[in-house]
Amino acid sequence: MAVSAVRGATIARENSPEAIWEATAELVQALVEKNGIVVDEVVAAFFTMTPDLDAAFPAYAARRLGWNDVPLLGAVETAVPGMPERMIRVLVEVERPERQRLRPVYLHGTLALRPDLAPEA
Numbered sequence: 232m233a234v235s236a237v238r239g240a241t242i243a244r245e246n247s248p249e250a251i252w253e254a255t256a257e258l259v260q261a262l263v264e265k266n267g268i269v270v271d272e273v274v275a276a277f278f279t280m281t282p283d284l285d286a287a288f289p290a291y292a293a294r295r296l297g298w299n300d301v302p303l304l305g306a307v308e309t310a311v312p313g314m315p316e317r318m319i320r321v322l323v324e325v326e327r328p329e330r331q332r333l334r335p336v337y338l339h340g341t342l343a344l345r346p347d348l349a350p351e352a
Contacts, residue, residue, distance in 0.1 A: 237333035248287035255292035
């Protein structure tokens with residue numbers, strides 16, 4: 232078995248529990264769909280959020296999606312001038328028979344963090 236990891240990011244519409252959970256659920260579901268991830272393959276998930284999001288833990292959204300036996304960790308990112316507001320990021324580790332290149336997901340303007348992933352025009 233080999234562990235692969237994939238990143239994703241999104242923006243919450245506001246600093247409220249519902250907005251944080253909604254944005255996180257959308258991000259997690261997009262990563263699952265894009266990469267064919269099954270919850271039993273998930274080794275761990277690490278969530279971070281910008282300091283302006285303090286109303287709820289993003290990891291709770293993953294629990295609501297059934298990630299009950301997955302170790303989840305949340306952290307607040309360092310405030311850096313010019314960083315996007317209300318941003319949630321995740322790093323998901325997946326265990327599969329072979330190491331695979333998983334495809335990241337950047338939603339709601341966060342693709343600016345990884346312009347190298349933008350589709351060619």
